[in-house]
Amino acid sequence: MLIVGCGNMTGAMLEGWLAAGLPRDKFTVVTPSRASVPGDVELLRDVPEGRHFDGVLLGFKPHMLADIAPTLQGVTGEATAVLSVLAGTELASLRRHFPQAEAVVRVMPNLACALGKSPVALAEDGLDDAGREDLFALMRHLGTPEWVAEDRYDLVTALAGSGPAFIYRFIDALGAAAVRLGLPEDQARALAIAMTEGAAALAAGSYHPPGKLADMVASPGGVTRRGLDVLDEEEALTRLVSDTLRAARDRSAEMAREARD
Numbered sequence: 001m002l003i004v005g006c007g008n009m010t011g012a013m014l015e016g017w018l019a020a021g022l023p024r025d026k027f028t029v030v031t032p033s034r035a036s037v038p039g040d041v042e043l044l045r046d047v048p049e050g051r052h053f054d055g056v057l058l059g060f061k062p063h064m065l066a067d068i069a070p071t072l073q074g075v076t077g078e079a080t081a082v083l084s085v086l087a088g089t090e091l092a093s094l095r096r097h098f099p100q101a102e103a104v105v106r107v108m109p110n111l112a113c114a115l116g117k118s119p120v121a122l123a124e125d126g127l128d129d130a131g132r133e134d135l136f137a138l139m140r141h142l143g144t145p146e147w148v149a150e151d152r153y154d155l156v157t158a159l160a161g162s163g164p165a166f167i168y169r170f171i172d173a174l175g176a177a178a179v180r181l182g183l184p185e186d187q188a189r190a191l192a193i194a195m196t197e198g199a200a201a202l203a204a205g206s207y208h209p210p211g212k213l214a215d216m217v218a219s220p221g222g223v224t225r226r227g228l229d230v231l232d233e234e235e236a237l238t239r240l241v242s243d244t245l246r247a248a249r250d251r252s253a254e255m256a257r258e259a260r261d
């Protein structure tokens with residue numbers, strides 16, 4: 001697989017694949033200035049000539065697609081699947097830039113790929129059943145892949161792709177609030193992170209939905225209920241999170257429109 005642009009996101013994917021035991025000679029990276037890439041994988045500054053790849057993974061910023069796609073035609077043959085993590089870049093746009101490719105695939109992961117703990121939303125055009133199975137198995141190393149209807153992709157991007165940033169804000173807010181109320185900064189952050197890690201692991205492993213888990217923490221008339229009452233008053237948290245997801249989803253849709261023009 002040729003990885004084109006190895007920054008935060010595709011770097012995390014490469015880390016995840018290597019940590020899962022995939023051989024490093026399965027990957028080649030083309031990236032203009034990054035000094036090194038995970039696992040001593042082959043690192044090139046320019047797109048190689050005279051080589052074809054079964055997979056080409058696009059990992060640069062979405063607005064660069066029109067400039068970079070022409071440089072990739074030589075490495076993209078009829079047996080190539082072009083995979084893209086580019087937010088707001090539709091299958092139709094990918095197909096327009098890579099008409100000869102066997103398949104084009106949208107992949108929406110997040111940075112937890114490096115730990116094999118990312119959701120990975122998938123949508124494709126051109127794969128047969130075996131190709132879909134192979135793709136799913138490849139993404140399984142990064143976490144939990146899931147096929148998604150493309151008309152839901154903007155929302156899925158906001159939830160699965162951007163989601164970690166929203167959670168980090170919440171963790172930061174917990175720590176900052178605890179500092180304001182009197183805890184030392186290091187201790188506040190450490191407690192907030194450890195608590196979040198445990199709570200997420202419990203939610204992931206429990207057959208109870210998160211709402212039920214919250215009720216299991218909150219004793220009637222006790223400490224937690226008093227705090228939940230603040231979050232729940234006039235659905236304060238639900239409204240804030242809805243506005244957050246809506247704004248991110250709408251930006252993804254806007255980027256898709258820009259890429260169409």
Ligand SMILES: NC(=O)C1=CN([C@@H]2O[C@H](COP(=O)(O)OP(=O)(O)OC[C@H]3O[C@@H](n4cnc5c(N)ncnc54)[C@H](OP(=O)(O)O)[C@@H]3O)[C@@H](O)[C@H]2O)C=CC1
Pocket residue numbers: 004005006007008009010030031032033034059060061062064068085086087108109110111161162
């Ligand atoms: N960050 C995230 O959590 C997520 C990001 N995405 C998507 O991932 C993509 C990359 O985002 P992210 O990793 O955050 O961004 P980064 O800025 O970390 O990475 C972008 C990479 O593009 C490379 N690049 C720049 N110019 C070229 C070029 N001409 N040819 C090839 N590569 C080039 C850069 O290479 P170099 O470093 O060598 O200069 C850089 O490593 C975006 O499309 C984004 O929508 C999707 C889901 C989550």
Ligand SMILES: O=C(O)[C@@H]1CCC=N1
Pocket residue numbers: 087157161162
């Ligand atoms: O912010 C972005 O545009 C990308 C998409 C999802 C996460 N990062």
